[in-house]
Amino acid sequence: MQAKFPAGASPGILVIRILSIKSCLAGARRRSVGCVGLLTFTSISKLAYWFAVPSSSFPRPLLMPLPATPFWRSHSCLLAVLVLLGACQRPPTPSVATSNSGAASVSIANPVLAGDFPDPSVTKVGDTYWATATTSNWGPIFPLLKSRNLTDWELAGHVFPATPPAWADYYFWAPEISQEGNKTYVFYTAHQRGGNLAVGVASANNPAGPYTDHGPLVGQPDGSIDGFPMRDEQGQLYLIWKEDGNSVNKPTPIWAQRLNDSRTALVGEKHELFRNAPDTWEGNLVEGVSMVRYDGYFYAFYAANGCCGAGCTYATGVARSRTLLGPWEKYARNPILVNNDTWKCPGHGTVVERQGRWYLLHHAYAATSQQFVGRQGVLSELTWTTTGWPEFRGGSTPVAEQAAAPQLRAVVEEFDGGVLSPVWQWPVEQRPSFVLRGGQFHLTARPDHVGAALGVSTTAATYTATATLLQPATIPASSRAGLAIHGDPDNALLLVASGGKLQLLQLEKGQHKTLAEAALPNAPAIQLRAQAQQGSQFRFAWSTNGTTWQNMQDGATIVSGTYLPPWDRGLRAGLVAQGPATITAVFERFSLNSQPQQ
Numbered sequence: 001m002q003a004k005f006p007a008g009a010s011p012g013i014l015v016i017r018i019l020s021i022k023s024c025l026a027g028a029r030r031r032s033v034g035c036v037g038l039l040t041f042t043s044i045s046k047l048a049y050w051f052a053v054p055s056s057s058f059p060r061p062l063l064m065p066l067p068a069t070p071f072w073r074s075h076s077c078l079l080a081v082l083v084l085l086g087a088c089q090r091p092p093t094p095s096v097a098t099s100n101s102g103a104a105s106v107s108i109a110n111p112v113l114a115g116d117f118p119d120p121s122v123t124k125v126g127d128t129y130w131a132t133a134t135t136s137n138w139g140p141i142f143p144l145l146k147s148r149n150l151t152d153w154e155l156a157g158h159v160f161p162a163t164p165p166a167w168a169d170y171y172f173w174a175p176e177i178s179q180e181g182n183k184t185y186v187f188y189t190a191h192q193r194g195g196n197l198a199v200g201v202a203s204a205n206n207p208a209g210p211y212t213d214h215g216p217l218v219g220q221p222d223g224s225i226d227g228f229p230m231r232d233e234q235g236q237l238y239l240i241w242k243e244d245g246n247s248v249n250k251p252t253p254i255w256a257q258r259l260n261d262s263r264t265a266l267v268g269e270k271h272e273l274f275r276n277a278p279d280t281w282e283g284n285l286v287e288g289v290s291m292v293r294y295d296g297y298f299y300a301f302y303a304a305n306g307c308c309g310a311g312c313t314y315a316t317g318v319a320r321s322r323t324l325l326g327p328w329e330k331y332a333r334n335p336i337l338v339n340n341d342t343w344k345c346p347g348h349g350t351v352v353e354r355q356g357r358w359y360l361l362h363h364a365y366a367a368t369s370q371q372f373v374g375r376q377g378v379l380s381e382l383t384w385t386t387t388g389w390p391e392f393r394g395g396s397t398p399v400a401e402q403a404a405a406p407q408l409r410a411v412v413e414e415f416d417g418g419v420l421s422p423v424w425q426w427p428v429e430q431r432p433s434f435v436l437r438g439g440q441f442h443l444t445a446r447p448d449h450v451g452a453a454l455g456v457s458t459t460a461a462t463y464t465a466t467a468t469l470l471q472p473a474t475i476p477a478s479s480r481a482g483l484a485i486h487g488d489p490d491n492a493l494l495l496v497a498s499g500g501k502l503q504l505l506q507l508e509k510g511q512h513k514t515l516a517e518a519a520l521p522n523a524p525a526i527q528l529r530a531q532a533q534q535g536s537q538f539r540f541a542w543s544t545n546g547t548t549w550q551n552m553q554d555g556a557t558i559v560s561g562t563y564l565p566p567w568d569r570g571l572r573a574g575l576v577a578q579g580p581a582t583i584t585a586v587f588e589r590f591s592l593n594s595q596p597q598q
Contacts, residue, residue: 109400110343111366112151113377114408115457116570117143119174119226119288120377121350122150122361123207125184129352130207131361132159132175132186133377136569137488138455139164139428142175142188144208150354150361150379155422156208159186163431165200165213169193170428174226174288176350179207185263187227187239192216197223199241201263214264218257222248226348229259230291230298232324239266240273240300246285251275254289254302256325274319274328276304281315281335288348290360295388298324301360303347304335308568309371314345316362318390331389336382342367343378343397351382358382358390364397369461372535372561374570376459408459411592415441425572426454427489433581440470441587445479445579449489450507455572460594461535465573468589472497472526479579480505483528485538486572487564494576495528495540495552502526504540504552508563515559516552518542525588530573536561 113120117133124130131145131153142159159175168190175188184207192198198219202211218224223244231237237259245252257270276286282304289302297320305313317334321327337346337360349362360382363375380397382390411423416439426432432452433444446452467483475481477499485493490510496503497520504516520526523544531539538559541549553559564571573592577585 107400108379108381108398109151110378110398111376112361112379113145113153114459115376116374117377118363118375118568119348120361120363121174121176121290122352123177123179123184123350124352125179125207128207129354130177130179130184131377132177133363134173134175134568135425135428136172137170137428137566138425138569138572139431140422140425141172141428142186143422146207150352150359157422159188159202159209159211160213161209161422164428165190165202165215167192167215168198168200171197172428173197174348176226176228176290177207178229184211185229186211187217187229189225189227190216192219195219196221197225197244199224199227199239201227203263217259217264217266220244222250226287226289228289228291229263230256230324233322237261237263238324240289240291242285242287242289246276249284251278252285252287254286254300271325273300273321273326274330277330281305282317283313286317290350292351294384297322297388299351299390300328301349301351301390303362307345307347308375312345312365314347315339316347316360320389333389333391336390336395337362337380337392338396340394340396340399342399344370345375346378346380346397358384360392366461369458369535371565372571373458373460374565408594408596410594411456411590413441413590415439415588415590423456424454424574425457430489432577439588441575441590443481443575443577443585443587444581445481445577445583445585447578447580449510450484450486450492450494451480451576451578453484453486453489453492453574453576455484455486455574456590456592458532458535458571458573458592458594460596462533463573463592463594464529464531465592466527466529466590467575467587468525468527469497470525470586470588472520473500473522475499475583475585476579479577479583481577481579481583481585482575483530484574484576485530485532485561485564486574486576487561488566488569491564491566492576493530493538493540493559493561493564495530495542496576496578497526502542502552504559506559516540518550518552532561532573535571536564 119134122129122131129147132142135141140158140161144157145153146156147153171191173189175186178185184204186202198216200216202213204211220243224241225244226242228240230240238256239259240256243253253275254273255270257266258268260267276282286302286304289300291300300319307314315335316337319328319330343364344367346364349360351360360380364378378397380392382392415436435442443452469482475497480496480498482496492507494505500520502518502520506513506515521544527543527546529541538561540552543549
């Protein structure tokens with residue numbers, strides 16, 4: 001925790017900090033306790049003790065320590081209650097990350113990676129930063145993004161742009177990009193065909209690719225995930241990873257083992273660095289280790305507890321050691337990065353330095369859109385204390401001032417190039433077949449699951465997606481084609497043409513349910529529209545001219561998409577064509593326009 005209030009911060013943050021400390025000490029599994037819950041969570045006498053008596057056995061006071069005099073001892077309970085009540089009455093002031101390093105003050109307009117970018121990692125190659133992130137069960141696998149300043153990113157391609165590595169089938173998680181010499185390496189997690197989760201590696205002569213896969217390095221019976229390369233104090237190269245014990249109700253050791261020089265195999269014996277302490281804030285797991293070496297120590301930044309969904313409890317901690325193999329000491333003030341009113345469950349990222357300033361590029365949920373957009377890429381600045389430990393400003397992810405909020409880019413696809421834009425994704429195990437020709441997108445239908453599916457990651461809780469389907473009357477009753485809000489191949493909301501009708505369909509757990517129907521108009525093209533609010537509440541409409549819209553249901557009727565997102569992914573808006581492979585749906589335009597997150 002922070003040893004003092006950051007300048008300009010509100011007492012509202014104090015409640016969060018004290019709450020986090022007491023949750024840590026009591027081993028609380030959930031971190032969403034309010035002010036009233038806090039007063040029942042601990043005793044006033046202990047709160048007074050914190051304010052009056054600094055102690056190495058408790059987190060340090062969050063304000064300047066009070067003198068240990070009879071007056072302060074007798075009035076400290078009252079002071080603690082007054083501070084808590086004031087904190088309950090005022091929301092936290094939005095924070096902006098700044099540095100005292102002497103460099104100019106910098107504002108971070110989070111998210112820097114808007115949309116579904118879990119487990120981001122970053123490295124610097126020359127004067128350019130390269131990043132990647134989890135794609136899970138969406139392809140193409142692992143985006144490659146580049147930036148000169150860590151805040152403005154351009155999607156340059158993918159590690160595996162066409163097909164998965166031969167040994168893996170799904171759950172493409174936690175890619176860790178690194179550079180050494182003239183080689184770029186990506187250590188990543190994937191599910192082995194016929195096996196469990198394993199850590200593999202791919203390399204390239206250029207960070208933009210193409211990448212050559214070298215197969216899995218380690219796959220323990222309970223699963224192995226979150227690989228990270230690190231050289232020890234002697235210059236020997238090691239792979240750091242997590243044993244996925246939480247998947248079978250076991251602990252989650254963090255291991256280190258030597259890598260050969262070509263990074264194609266582990267050698268020697270593995271060594272445990274540390275593991276989760278279940279009776280603390282860490283809960284049932286630690287994972288996502290990112291290491292740096294600073295001032296004679298190795299520092300391991302790690303995430304702990306529940307990563308995903310509406311009930312997530314994720315936070316970030318740190319441990320350090322003089323030598324890579326330990327002994328490792330966890331920071332007494334962990335967790336060092338926790339929730340605020342805007343960003344929830346921050347964790348799993350990579351530490352990076354720029355111009356003498358230190359940052360963690362990690363993921364967090366936006367409170368306004370949570371799991372419906374997914375875990376977005378955010379940047380949090382850290383500084384080094386006089387005791388050598390890192391701390392994050394305000395103890396949570398920076399919140400951009402309204403004037404500095406990032407502008408969300410609209411996606412407008414006219415299909416007028418010969419290559420599909422890299423923003424499009426598809427189910428990694430059901431890659432669709434398509435052709436771009438003459439400003440049109442020809443999508444071949446699939447009979448299984450939702451059908452042939454493509455989507456674009458949503459970036460905000462409020463957005464509008466539209467698609468133009470050509471010759472809708474040619475889609476027979478045995479098939480369907482149109483606009484979709486995708487959760488996964490078995491969960492979607494669909495507005496489609498089929499057998500002379502427009503149909504609004506709910507696909508849940510592979511079962512279709514018709515929500516509304518309308519006669520298909522006699523027109524050469526039809527525009528289909530989905531409007532989202534709160535990330536999960538939808539209205540659907542159609543038009544033949546793009547000006548006059550007809551609702552598929554009563555204008556006041558909302559279609560709920562709360563069931564759509566899988567546990568680890570956000571929603572995609574896009575296209576669909578279901579039916580035999582003899583059917584081709586032709587699209588002329590797609591757009592996705594988002595409103596900024598408030």
